[in-house]
Amino acid sequence: MTLHPPRRVDTVWNFAAGPSRLPDAVLARAGDELFCRGADGAAAIERPFSGPAFRKVLDDARVHLAQLLDVPDNYRVLFLAGGAMHQFSAVPMNLLDPTRGLTRVAYADSGYWSRRAMQEASRYAQVAVVARHADEKPLSAPTAGDWHVPPDCAYCHITANETVDGLAYPEWPDTGDAPLVADATSCFLGAPLDVSRFGLIYASAQKNIGPAGMTVVIVREDLLRRPARAAPSPFCYRLQAASEGGVNTPPTLSIQLAGMVFEWIADCGGLTAIAAINRRKSDLLYRAIDSSGGFYTAPVAPGHRSVMNVRFHLADDRLIEHFLRDAEAAGLTHLRGHREVGGLRASLYNAMPLAGVAALADFMAEFQRRRG
Structure with a gap:
């Protein structure tokens, strides 16, 4: 059997809840x-x-x-x-x-x-x-x-x-x-x-x-x-x-x-500027969830949703492992939800740029197109 190497991606985005990504400039x-x-x-x-x-x-x-x-x-x-x-x-x-x-x-x-x-x-x-x-x-x-x-x-x-x-x-x-x-x-x-x-x-x-x-x-x-x-x-x-x-x-x-x-x-402009960027990131991801027609769901009420830790689920839990495998192949890592609640979770701390969240939202749309 011929083994093919995994598809290379230009950028890998780490959505871990912690230890989490540090700013590139700080590293x-x-x-x-x-x-x-x-x-x-x-x-x-x-x-x-x-x-x-x-x-x-x-x-x-x-x-x-x-x-x-x-x-x-x-x-x-x-x-x-x-x-x-x-x-x-x-x-x-x-x-x-x-x-x-x-x-x-x-x-x-x-x-x-x-x-x-x-x-x-x-x-x-x-x-x-x-x-x-x-x-x-x-x-x-x-x-x-x-x-x-x-x-x-x-x-x-x-x-x-x-x-x-x-x-x-x-x-x-x-x-x-x-x-x-x-x-x-x-x-x-x-x-x-x-x-x-x-x-x-x-x-x-x-x-x-x-x-x-x-x-x-x-x-x-x-x-x-x-x-x-x-x-x-x-x-x-x-x-x-x-x-x-x-x-x-x-x-x-x-x-x-x-x-x-x-x-x-x-x-970066202090905490007011950081907060505005963080809100844009979380709004983008929650919008991808809410506009999926129920393929993805967020269990937390609007207004109480975390800006930092976006928790979401698939309508069909049998797809979770497929989602995680395909996401990692696309350079989107550490998206598994906590063992106590299951599902999926993307942590969007300060060092996660908008480009990383956009890549996740695009992947979610493509995954739904293929699996929905």
Whole structure:
């Protein structure tokens, strides 16, 4: 039998939910700056984190991020090792405050990752579920409005963008006196964000920030005064803020690459410009889904659909493997949906250009023509 090599495509587009595509300009710059040794005999990623060279990298990254988000002066920006799941535990360990009667925690159930966060929080405190997403289709995020958070809750947690479920909050809830805490991992830096609405925001890096292994935490300073007795030193926000992230060795490579990404976003025109591009990309893909006559379907209601993670299904599930195989042959990779929900998913983070989304939309139309 003669084996034919796979058809070559000029460009391969990576739609992975994370670790995800990095901007081409950042990859090129990283190649020039990170892996060449300087006069001190060390490459950028080999230098001690306590030395002046890395401290400048850290300070610059913090300043650039604060400028992008217009972070108020009474907040601290931390770059911590680990992923968002570390913060599922770190948040209750830091924010519970029995001395003030804050012994419970409040969560909104919006999908897969919010439930994972609740599961971890339940190790440390009783969880009050104050809002839930709609169970029927089309799916929607929990209704915002005025949530009644019990007075003994230390905070109220939301997952701003559900990567698995493909839904996002169209507006932020009113949680009263309870600080609003957000896992913003999959939407962070995809659009402007009013930091002042939150007591704490965290986002792991492998979506719009940089390589996996780091999480950004933006925390209001008054919350750093809570006792955090259960938090090990590397997990303690107060200690990390006091030491400028130096309680343990920080993820130096991730921080330096993140700083490059922050500068790239600024060069693109900032978050307002990035948001406009992201909206064009997601509109293009959702339009391809909605205009297919039911061949493709999006299970999330318009207005609640994620701009970053477009979840969709085929009317005939038997075609999924054919779709994935043909898509990969066409240079469109990592489109399989999460194992919990099945179907298909295209993640359109900042570094995915409009051309990649257009290529996917064209492929979907051609696949429907052949298989519909």
